[in-house]
Amino acid sequence: MNVAYVYPWDVVGDPAAPERLASLGVEAVALAASYHATRAATPHHPAHRVLDVPHAAFYLPVRSSAWGRLVPRSPSWTTPDAYLQASEALRAVGLQVHAWTVLTHNSVLGREHPDVVVRNAFRDPYPHALCPSSPDVVDYCRRLVREILEVGRPDALILESCGPMGYGHQSIHEKTAGADWTGVDGDLLSLCFCTACAPRYPAGTRERVRAAIDDTPANAAPPRPMTPEATQDRAPTPEATQDRAPTPEATKDRAPTPEATQDRSSTSKVAQDRPPASGPAPAGPPAPGTAHDAPFGSVEEALGPLAADVRAQRVSLSTSLRQTLISTAREAAPDVPITIHANPDPWATGAFAALPNGEPEADVLVANCWGDPATDTTRLTKLLELCRPGQRVGAYVLGLPPRPADPEAQAELLRAYAEAGASEFHLYHAGLASPRRLSAMKQALRLIN
Structure with missing residues (x-):
């Protein structure tokens, strides 16, 4: 199966959109039912070319009786039932609709609700990141899934950000690149120490994390800049932080550099879903100025003897949320397939949450394939190894810059992803892509068939 990703506003108000999407050669459309703030190009729409989406929104009617403490916002930039309108139009041309x-x-x-967000070891809040250790956040996610299935009635459900978000976040006028934090620093800054998470870590974890981030000896080699891979949400380059309108691709996670996509050593160490071990208090933070002779090469190195317990806690957080939502989905719509945006790296945060042990109750596991092809294929292979019989692996394929609008080059990537285990291609993004890029996607799919 091939799936094209779109926003509701790409379809609502554009009578030509359903046929245009069907002509790509896809069987399904991943239609955003709940999505974060963005600024999107709309190169095909007859009524506009740029759409400002100032806040996250729910694209089905918000029924007050369906929600608890956390209630999603309705959009003002499109109709409150935009998902339903777009879904009806897409189904009319024979396309399946998967609720993104x-x-x-x-x-x-x-x-x-600042009490439910991720906070780093310095107690800095990340407003974009709802922490799944909060019962209110879990309740919100559960209600969100149930509403989409009961009101939206999709042909499949796609779960993104099914775990904690982290430090990296592509914000308007982001000003974080100059701190020279490494990829490991980004992972450490993604560890949550909110009132619910902090007590779950071994004693001394917060102090060790703070020391690891702040302690860079004078004789240390210059640190590698923090790469997109640290959390999947991208911190922009200095050029990107100038006061200028962002490009369409800047409205989503940046594609990583080849250096950024090297597998960290942590990916070879599978975390077990278990509570922190009891026993003697672990070693405290390294003494200032003596912690290391160069920037840490992995999260495990930075955390030392605390790493296994911290990793297990982080993995259990994503696992618990994922299993709760799968159970909710199966109760609401037993026959609707479930796709998970996943990363086998146990330290992953962001859109593709940590899934180092697999998820037997999901139908499809989708890996991000926006970076160095060698690393992309490695990630796909690892997900395939985690699959149970009958489970499928999908490749989340970037059709936007910096990928070329070249059908032969795109087809070559698709073949490599298929050889690595992908049996589905999830094409990002059929609403943001120019006519030339859509044509390249269509031709690439034909070349590999």
Whole structure:
């Protein structure tokens, strides 16, 4: 199966959109039912070319009786039932509709409820990141899934950000690149120490994380800049932080550099879902100025003897949320397939949450394939190894810059992903892509068939 990703506003108000999408050669459309703030190009729409989406929104009617403490916002830039209108139009041309559901990435709810957001070891809040250790966040995600299935009635459910978001976040006028934090620093800054998470870590974890981030000896080699891979949400380059309008591709996670996509050593160490071990208190933070002779090469190195317990806690957080939502989905719509945006790296945060042990109750596991092809294929292979019989692996394929609008080059990538285990291609993004890029996607799919 091939799936094209679109926003509701790409279809609502554009009578030509359904046929245009069907002509790509896809069987299904991943239609955003819940999505975060963005600024999107709309190169095909007859009524506009740029759409400003100032806050996260739910694209089905918000029924007050369906929600608890956290209530999603309705959009003002399109109709409140945009998902339903777009879904009907897409089905009319024979396309399946998969509900693309963004869960814990929601800045408007994070600002309204600062007690439920991720906080780093310095107690800095991340308003874009709802922490799944909060019962209110889990309750919100559960209600979100149920509403989409009961009201939207999709042909499949796609869960994105099904775990904690982290430090990296492509914000308007982001100003973080100059700190020279490494990729490991980004992972450490993604560890949550909110009131629910902090007590779950071994004693001394917060102090060790703070020391690891702040302690860079004078004789250390210059650190590698923090790469997109640290958390999947991208910190922009210095050029990107100038006061200028962002490009369409800047409205989503940046594609990583080849250096950024090297597998960290942590990916070879599978975390077990278990509570922190009891026993003697672990070693405290390294002494200032003596912690290391160069930037840490992995999260495990930075955390030392605390790493296994911290990793297990992080993995259990994503696992618990994922299993809760799968159970909710199966109760609401037993026959609707479930796709998970996943990363086998146990330290992963962001849109593709940590899934180092597999998820037997999901139908499809989709890996991000926006970076160095060698690393992309490695990630796909690892997900395939985690699959149970009958489970499928999908490749989330970037059709936007910096990928070329070249059908032969795109087809070559698709073949490599298929050889690595992908049996589905999830094409990002059929609404943002120019006519030339859509044509390249269509031709690439034909070349590999």
